[in-house]
Amino acid sequence: MQPQIPLTRDIVFVGGGHAHALVLRMWGMKPLPGARLTVISPDPTAAYSGMLPGHVAGHYPREALQIDLVKLARHAGARLILGRATGIDLDARRVAVSGHPPVAYDLLSIDIGISSEMPALPGFGDHAVPAKPLDAFADRWQAFAEGAPKGARVAVIGAGVAGVELALAAAQRLGPDAQVTLVEAGAALSALGSGARRALLRHIARAGVTLVEDAAVAAVERDGLRLADGRLIASDFTLGAAATRPQGWLTGTGLALREGFVKVDEYLRSVSDPAIFAAGDIAHLTHAPRPKAGVFAVREAPVLLHNLTVAATGKGVQRPYRPQRDYLKLVSAGAGRAVADKWGLPLDGAWLWRWKDRIDRKFMAKFDPLPAMPRPALPDPVAQGVAEELGRGKPLCGGCGAKVGRADLSAALAELPPPRRADVIWGAGDDAAILRHGTGAQVLTTDHVRAFTEDPWLLARITAVHALGDVWSMGARPQAALIQVILPRMAPRLQTETLREIMAGAAEVFGAEGADVVGGHTSLGAELTVGYTVTGLCDRVPVTQAGARAGDVLVLTKPIGTGVILAAEMTKAAPGAVVAGALASMARPQGAAARALAPHAHAMTDVTGFGLAGHLLGMLEASGLAATLDLAAVPVLPGAEALSAAGHGSTLLPANRQSMARMFLTESPRADLLFDPQTAGGLLAAVPAAQASEVLAHLAELGEPAAVIGTLSEGAPFLTVEG
Incomplete structure (x- = not known):
């Protein structure tokens, strides 16, 4: 077995200009083993300047001039950090990013435009x-x-x-x-x-x-x-x-500048720091000054890639960039x-x-x-069923799309004996275990996700929101969290920097809820995985899935569709803006929404891996009721329905659909989203119909969008979908 190549060097791109975009394309076709490539950009797309006049004239739609950095990053195997660079610490070798922890680098390239x-x-x-x-x-x-x-x-x-x-x-x-x-x-x-x-x-x-x-x-x-x-x-x-103005934050970096532009030598390296390169309009070519034009950025790309490779490997000779005199x-x-x-x-x-x-x-x-990069071929022979388990070439999803199906999990849990302790309450339909203590109760839950974004800070935030869902849905106040992290094999300095970003993301989410991160466990493995064990406190009886009543309405606090978007992103089929919207939705905490819903909700759960339909079915089974969903009223993330219609779906989608095979459901791409596994999804609450308007108004005041998506009625657990 070939050993996993450890990550030893951080190469960071600031900006998604034309030179960087071309380097990312070439990098994806021949990546440098052992190097972790990071792209920092405030937007998921970058506009191509050559087509701007045509867009203004109406010749090209907006999407025609957009270079999709999300797809490029996936192609290159790079982590994309959606944030705006605001400074560089040359001594610590870190890039300051607005709203994000500083990002460490060994080599840095700047292509941020003007x-x-x-x-x-x-x-x-x-x-x-x-x-x-x-x-x-x-x-x-x-x-x-x-x-x-x-x-x-x-x-x-x-x-x-x-x-x-x-x-x-x-x-x-x-x-x-x-x-x-x-x-x-x-x-x-x-x-x-x-x-x-x-x-x-x-x-x-x-x-x-x-x-x-x-x-x-x-x-x-x-x-x-x-x-x-x-x-x-x-x-x-x-x-x-x-x-023609450079971005002002460069003046505070200590780099050598000319009128605010980064002075580079013939190798596109900063004349004051050989670990930093610059290309495109932001670079001032000290050896051959030229006007600002996209043609230079395009021709700088192969030189930049070569010189970064030489600097990262310590092998080879730097190649000079010789711009043409006229163009x-x-x-x-x-x-x-x-x-x-x-x-x-x-x-x-x-x-x-x-x-x-x-x-x-x-x-x-x-x-x-x-360019489509070929997948490694399966060895021949292999045991029967291997190709089928690999999904006929479909990559395994991250987030909740990588979970075990509801039916398989329920079958396994059925083998567990009931709790023997009188102070431990747990049922297969509960979101978390309930531990009695004093006059109140403590809830205990755990969750972890396989990485679906290469930004460890964002992954830690979303996973924290995801793990807290079980606590919020029971009306509990988050108390403490233990973090579990599996890092891919990497050099000690990269381990430290990655863990620093993860801990910062976790501390922000839990700290905002008044909870503490009190330790955890780390290990090295095949891929990045982050999880938490979380406790919460209840002053009142916890809200479970079993208390819903006939006549209640169903309130959902987040749109669905993260699973199909993440699955499509893995195949470079999801537009960058759609992916950015899904990530933003997943990163939005639900504490305020939970506190608004808990005093009114007869039952509540969070919508995660089993999809909206699966989690609703759990509530129906626990409460002994039937439900009718208004499909048109179910909020959907932008782009999710179109991706569903195009045939994209999570690896968990078939198992989720199969678990609901006995239910009558409308056949359509939008209906398929009811089975879509959600990561850090919204809260689903059964609320008295008479209080629904008041609850929705309160949620709106808190900046929490929510929708009434259906009703509960007497009858055996069954889900009917209309619309």
């Missing part, structure tokens, strides 16, 4: 939209363009290439009645050759865009741009495309045309737009679909 913000211009922050960051601009533009009135007015600050492209695109999108104005402090398009400049000026005139040159902007006002000479350029949407500039001119500029030779025409379109689509095709 901004077009103009903070020194009065009113810019309140009344203008910078063209960069691209994602934020695209969101604002789409919202404006979809509701823009006839004759909408747009003002663009800066008549360089970017400003002209965006002005012409805006004019095309908004139609001939729009009033688009370009304002430039000097001469427009001064960076282009004279021929290309003349061609673009003709396009500006053809599109009816007003060009105002040699005009300084004094302020941005609610109704437009105030020029230094007092004139007002009326505007309903003001766009800033004149500035082909294809400038969108609106109306399905483009202008080319290289070596001062201009070209103009619709064929250039088609060429640019092919180039852009070819670049984006590198990321969707990503």
Whole structure:
């Protein structure tokens, strides 16, 4: 048996720029054994700048210019941390991340792009939209363009290439009645050759865009741009495309900078710290300064990958990056045309737009679909049933999707003798054991999950929420927790850093509930697993699954669909924004919701591995009732139903469905989600119908979305689904 290769080096990418995206793609095809790759990004996607003018003009939908970092990270085997970098501690070799513990590195690469913000211009922050960051601009533009009135007015600050492209695109999108104005402090398009400049000026005139040159902007006002000479350029949407600014937090890092940009040598290494690299717009090439353009980031990618590999292995020779002196500039001119500029030779025409379109689509095709990496073949021969147990190639899910099915678990638990102690109460339908003490009760539960995210801090938070579900659902106050962690084999320093992040995530969730993490157990194993043993205290009789009454309504506090989303993510089929939404839902604690529900609930449970239908069935069996669900009223996570319709599902889904085979259920992708195993799912409570409106209003005041999804009635345990 080949030994597991331990992790010994942390390589961290800050930002999801074009160079990093290409390196991730190449890394996935040939990863470096022993290196743990981490990507820090505030968003699950990164916009491709080359297609932005086409999106503004209406040629491309928003998703066409999005590089999905969640899928890229899965392809590369990298952990993705959704957070914004705010600093670097060069001595401790850690990256500060907003809302997340610092992330340690051995090697660091920065590719965070730039901004077009103009903070020194009065009113810019309140009344203008910078063209960069691209994602934020695209969101604002789409919202404006979809509701823009006839004759909408747009003002663009800066008549360089970017400003002209965006002005012409805006004019095309908004139609001939729009009033688009370009304002430039000097001469427009001064960076282009004279021929290309003349061609673009003709396009500006053809599109009816007003060009105002040699005009300084004094302020941005609610109704437009105030020029230094007092004139007002009326505007309903003001766009800033004149500035090229690095992110301000870099000035506090101690790195050598030039005008805020990271100074790198010919090997793309920081000139002040050889453990740090930079690429793309944020890098200043000290050996060959160049303007900010995506073509350089694309060509830096293989050099960056090679040099990071040399630095991580200590083998080989660093490769220099030699940028070309000139490059082909294809400038969108609106109306399905483009202008080319290289070596001062201009070209103009619709064929250039088609060429640019092919180039852009070819670049984006590198990321969707990503190259499929072959799975290791099974040895031959193998025992009968191995292929079937492996799900015919389907990877084993993480989270609650990796649990044993309800029927199998119930059969095993049936073999246990009843508690012998008078102070121990436990039944197969209870969420946790109840321990009598004094005049009250203590509840005891345990849970753990196989990793479904490579971010150990986020995994620890979600697992804590998941484990606390049993305590919350019984109306108990969390008291204490023991943590159990299995780490993959790694070097001692990586163990320490990983455990630091896990403990920080656990302490945040339990501390917010007034509970303490009081120790635990760690070991090394095949993969990351986190679990907790949790106790809680009850002043009143604990809420169990057995007290529901006919006439109660069913209240659910979280949308369902985490299982199908996580399963699809493992196969790189779930959109990054959908995955980010599911992770955010899972990480949302339910303590406030539980405290609002417990005084009213006749019965309550948390929805986890057996799915909404399975956990509801447990309540029906314990209470001796039947239920009717309104399928349309069941809240579903964005994207979950579409993934279900596409055939995705958790490895536990068939067992969950089989356990409900005797029930009458509607056949549809949405109905399949009733069997979807949930990780850190919501609370399901049986509440008197007369109190439902009051309870929902209270939950809404607490910021806890909830929905009434069905009713309980007399009858043998049976689930009917309508809608």
